[in-house]
Ligand SMILES: Nc1ccn([C@@H]2O[C@H](COP(=O)(O)OP(=O)(O)OP(=O)(O)O)[C@@H](O)[C@H]2O)c(=O)n1
């Protein structure tokens with residue numbers, strides 16, 4: 753099943769506190785966003801990439817695309833004030849029946865799960881990667897615990913999320929009309945009372961958000977480089 757991917761990369765990276773868009777932080781000599789894009793460049797089922805950027809960074813993104821000879825980037829769409837608006841701006845340029853939305857800040861996505869995700873979206877209309885929560889989660893207000901949430905049914909949602917393009921466009925339109933602001937795109941489908949399937953992801957598919965995440969990122973890259981050299985390595989991220 754072919755798909756196009758919308759990659760929102762127009763944030764400011766405030767929590768990373770790097771003084772620049774975290775997409776351009778280099779890991780092993782390559783910008784975060786380049787690590788992310790190359791996964792889709794290498795996937796024959798991905799027929800196009802729509803990068804959503806801060807227009808002020810157009811030159812930097814173009815330079816990066818040329819530096820790594822990325823050939824699938826079909827559009828640099830303008831980002832919005834919130835992630836949801838950025839994604840919507842990108843979706844307007846998609847044309848495949850199934851479309852992925854993947855955070856530019858998640859560079860460690862790996863190919864095998866992409867197929868599973870596309871198949872799930874084709875079957876059920878929408879699918880998201882997620883992993884079971886490892887910590888106990890509590891609802892807290894003003895520094896006081898209100899409740900401990902039963903952990904057995906809690907999952908930490910990741911991207912890519914995959915959708916029928918017609919359905920996700922309608923869901924974004926409806927969210928605009930009703931001034932609904934979600935933190936992921938699957939929630940826009942859920943509020944339309946449509947099914948979202950969960951595909952189990954990897955704990956390595958982290959979103960680079962705060963400085964500590966860069967330390968984990970370096971370790972993941974080092975491990976994967978070791979695996980690439982020595983296939984006998986049994987542990988892996
Ligand atoms: N207005 C926005 C906000 C976020 N994003 C993108 O959505 C992804 C996930 O968002 P997040 O990790 O929160 O990135 P930032 O918004 O940059 O981070 P922060 O909230 O710390 O500023 C990132 O790839 C980010 O670039 C976007 O395209 N447009």
Ligand SMILES: C[C@](O)(CO)[C@H](O)COP(=O)(O)O
Pocket residue numbers: 835855908909910911935936937959
């Ligand atoms: C979409 C997402 O990555 C799923 O976990 C997450 O909600 C993005 O949150 P952010 O605050 O916009 O990074």
